[in-house]
Amino acid sequence: MLLAVLFSNSEGNILVERFNGVPAEERLHWRSFLVKLGAENLRGIKNEELLVSCHKSVYIVYTVLGDVNIYVVGKDAYDELALSEAIFVITSAIKDVCGKPPTERLFLDKYGKICLCLDEIVWTGLLENIDKDRIKRLVRLKPPTEF
8 A cells, every 4th residue: 555645845844745544643753754764865866766765664765856855655565666666657747747857836836736646646545547648638627538
């Protein structure tokens, strides 16, 4: 299961978060842990260079895209390989929405469309759509013309 997808800026402020199957009382712990992990390790790495960590029997894959840090947390079948596929799909969708690796301002300007993409990619803790063209079609906000 994908437990969390979290986006933050370089100062550690949360921009978007999605938790699945994580109790509310544990979410604060995960937020602070992931932001601290990023602060220690993400400085100076290239865009889309993946880092992997393990904490409490769950896997964490995280990266930088422009001015935005992206964290994906999973357990069970979602090991570091599955999470790297998920983060690749997420980063490519964000680049498509923004047209380039986003600054924090551009990310927030495109917030609605990014959330729609994220909802199409991850649904109730499962990686649902990985095809870029299908995700683009699903977030157009137009009724489908073909089934």
